[in-house]
Amino acid sequence: MDEPRPTPYLQIRHLRKTFRTFVALEDISLEVYPGEFICFLGPSGCGKTTLLRCIAGLEEQDAGEIIQDGRDISRLPASQRDFGIVFQSYALFPNLTAAKNIAYGLENMKLPRAQIQARVQELLELVGLSDFAHKYPAQLSGGQQQRVALARALALSPGLLLLDEPLSALDARVRAGLRTELALLQRRIGVTTIMVTHDQEEALTLADRIVVMDHGTIQQIGTPHEVYRYPRTPFVANFIGEMNFLVGVVAGQGWVQCGAHQLRVSRLNGLAQGTSVKLAIRPEDIVIPTAAPAENTLSARVQHHEFLGAFYRLRLAAEELNFILDLPMAQARDLDLTRQDLLPVHLPADFLHVYPS
Amino acid sequence: MKLTQLFILIALLGLALSAGAALAQGSDSGTLTVYTALEDDQIQAYLAPFNAKYPNITVNIVRDSTGVITARLLAEKDNPQADLIWGLAATSLLILDQEGMLEPYAPAGLEEIDPRFRDSREVPTWVGIDAYETAFCVNTIEIERLGLPMPESWGDLIKPEYEGYIVMPNPNSSGTGFLSVAAVLQMAGADGSIQTLIGENAAEVQELPSGEAVNELPGWSYLDALDKNIAVYTHSGSKPCRMAGAGEYPIGISFGYRAIRQARSGEPIVGVWPAEGSGWDLEANALMKKAEINPAAYTFLDWAISEEAMTLYAANFPITGLDTGLPVPEGYPENAVDLLIKNDLYWAAANREVILAEWLKRYDAKSEPR
């Protein structure tokens, strides 16, 4: 991860934004590299949209700097920044056709008519709407409207593409399809993109890096893999994917006491003995060992199981500890889950995350 | 879309131009601006000879009801727009005078004017042209249908058979209403009945008190009795007569000119001048005090009390500032001048606020919903 990176395209330094007494953004710093696809991910009210609007110049920050392509744009009005934007509502001009919507910014530049037409045609093809050029927004489906909005945002070849929950208003099937298209499109034209979403699946599949936010602060920045694999805080751990949490106390170097069980952990992050901690482990990281019981192996009773296609989800209880375990189909076939039997379960030390509680 | 833009643009342009034209037209100095409360049709008749005589003076008339004109003059106090006032109630002019808005001027021919018709100072601030007086407008058809006798006097109006059939103007909103109330207060004897103040058997006029003592005048007990018979107090002075003319209520306390005018236009109205005498007010002229007085104003004021003008007024009013010797206009009683009581305009003006406050306290309950 330490390979040298090019100069950041967008730099955000110590950004702060308040609405009266409510702190929407607290000391946000962030770097975005050329061609990256960044997702701001977090629950509603976490400040992700505010951050996007600050970057666009639609909100003015109280403090901090925003530098785009080496230019300090902190105090520039939106109209003088270089970005294209797609809103959750799309904000298509209802009285203009799809083609006119896309041409809207181009026409203002006094370009030759033919050049505008060519560009609009190109963009319509790009989003696969060549046949709908002369339709009004009300005559288009949600997905088509979304694509028109995207084409419009790309019309001026902006250095930065901002997407504010662009898929959230669509139904699930359309959303999944568009998600893939969006990813492909972004790779193809290589525009630096920031997308706001509250949907972790969207973030994980689309983003080069995810910025996880909560209560106006950045909780973690990292690749989907990093964020998923090594959540830095319990919030991140909980917000992205499924996670088991176990309460415990640091028992010694590399050991945590969890109820009656002593569990070994690989990374204690310098927590002193006696500190109350939370242990976290993903359901798919818990394994049912085939070999003889080793350390970190508990005896658990199956309380419930769900069939989820590719795997079974088991609800287990090991004395006072409750957790879930995702069991791959292949392994599940060898076990008889209908028996209310005790199972040995292994919590690998490498996958146990420790957070002070 | 292009069509829309063009359309709006053309509309804008056209209207901007006409606005400019309007602006240029609005400032018209050099001509004479006259504020008046005279009736529109009177103005037409009166002005024609003036215009013939002075073709180079353009007279611009701002006409409205007495209250509106007075309010407007007062509101414009800091920068009067009128050059002169022509035919406005003397009680209004007294207020303007109090505010120092009038310029004393003795128009040519002043010595000919009835002394009761002018400001008593040597150089008067106002000079009257005609008098208007309280009269009852009675709808002949309606009193016939209701089987009511024709009221002849103030005394008749408080008889129980008229209960709910009389309308009169609210003195708080109408000068005519105030004129009648002030007259009643001056006319009532010690027992509260209205004394006859005209003719051979005229009673002695009482000493009129001032200030709060006005509230003790016996006239209030007459007004109390009258209040029982009043259906509604109207906002304007002409309205009781209009209501009578339309049969809304059979009897309206108003003024003489109205009764005559409505009878002329075919309404079943007769004017009744109360036997005890009528309260009255003058319509008078005055010069506005301004930094630069328009010389044409003097010309107009001189003309406005000339015999020629008075003759014109006499076509509508039996009593004019100059005795023209003409017969009274049709519909007025022959002895019109004799029907007026000795009216103390100054007393009425000085005690106006006290009288109105007392009136409000006693009778504005009629304005409450029941």
Added chain:
Amino acid sequence: MTTISTTPPSWLAAKRKAARALNTEVWLMRGLILLSGAFLVTFVLLPLYELIRRSMENRQGEFVGLENYLQYFSTPALAQSFANSLYISAMSTLITVTLAFVFAYALTRTCMPFKNVLRTLALLPIFAPSLLHGIAFIYLFGNQGIFTNGVFNFLLRLIGGYDIRAVPPLPFEIQFNINLYKEPTGIILAEVFYLFPHVLLILMVALSLADARLYEAATALRASRWRTFLTVTLPGARYGIISACFVAFTLVITDFGIPKVIGDGVSVLATDIYKQVIGQQNFFMGSTVSVLLLTPTIIGFAIDRFAQRRQVAMLSARAVPYQPKPNPTLDRLMLAFCILVVLAILLVIGTALIASVVNVWPYRLELSGRHYDFSKVAGGGLDAYWNSLRMAGLTAVFGTIIVFVSAYMIEKGRGLGKTRAALYFLSTLPVALPGLVLGLAYIFFFNRPANPLYFLYGTMPILVLSTIVHFYTVSFFTATTALKQMDREFEAVSASLAVPFYRTFWRVTVPVSLPAILEIGIYYFVNALTTVSAVIFLYSANLKLASIMIVNMDDAGDTAPAAAMSMLLFFTGIGVRLLYELVTRGLKQRTQVWRQR
């Protein structure tokens, strides 16, 4: 990477250039906001300040603090006016908003037939000078009124030419007495007629734009029609309803035309001002009562502000315009209701028409057109008529531009947030200023040589400006309601495309709001044609207006010619409306295609 990603150099240059031009745009926007502010401050706030100042002075012009207010409330008869005003305004508002809501609902959300005809007829009262309502109500409900004496009795006299004394009591008769002059009922009824078109306009705008998807969702959830109405329709129109209530209440409480004509027996605040100012020339007391009239506006403003905070954009770009589906029972029911309302309106206007052609009401009912001969009317009847037309035209054009641009600046502008909030408040104030008071305040303020705007006094522009201000708030609400229903990100998108706001205003905002803009224009035109109260103090000797002549004629007892002139204005208003419908029909069709699904 494909060619898409490479920006042709010429574009970059053009874009940079466009962006630089945007520097001026920021200042232009601020400039326009400040200009709107300057307009409102000069023509609303400063005259209002003059008014408040006078309410704290005595007759001699000395400062006396709140003494006038104490005096007002310690006079029982005057305090009663306050109660009367509240009662009448509340009742009229309740009745009108209910009726107009049902009517607007029928027009916008059902498949009722004859919508256009019904809509046009329902808006008729707006073309009539308020005096006409007064005359009609006297002729209908006065002591000689058609209903008071009996409808058949009247018809016999009208058609048979019988004398009033010759008609015996008939065995069948439609007859009732609402005690017009003594009970508030008459005023309330007349106010309902006066208010109805105003309220209907606001509610039609509020109901005309709806997202069909919400209704589809409601249907999918098997919500009953009633439940859909309660959960989708009402909340969607909530803002419009609150605005309508606010406007209706203030219009009634400040109206002095109707109480003056038929409310002699019921005192209200507005006629108290008349009594104080016109009757007694007590400007200080008149100002005091006027300031009291502002109280409901302040309260209304607070409620309105509160409602607005919860308002969300109804017409997002994805919204699908609602197209009502037939429902025979409901459609018939609504049709019956609308026909009843329209019949009542036609009855009032028809009565006024009769008033203008009968010889001597109520005694000689033979018809005659002589009252329509204005050549003999003093003061040049037709000159005044042309002046009125010109004034109305100017008011319509400039009023619409001023209102819509400043509503846009306040609603969609960026920057100067506090200034914009203050301007919003200022825009709601004029509705609370009775025209009489506005007129007086204008004299106080403008008729001073020290005032740099002194040159306006006594000119056409001041008549136009005072009329624009007098009818500002309703127009402002119409504009704001339309603007609120637009996606709030349009401006953000334009900024991202380096398109200046004024271009988006011209290309998107104006076309999308065109129906509302056109309504504002017509609203201004007809009101300017018939307004009296503000201009009665401001017209100058050579700029007489027809509406003022009407009042003067009526004052002089010439009720029939006054009614005739009123009808002339009424038909003019309708004529202009028709002409304008014709001219703009094509325009509307071309610009509103996008509304169809």
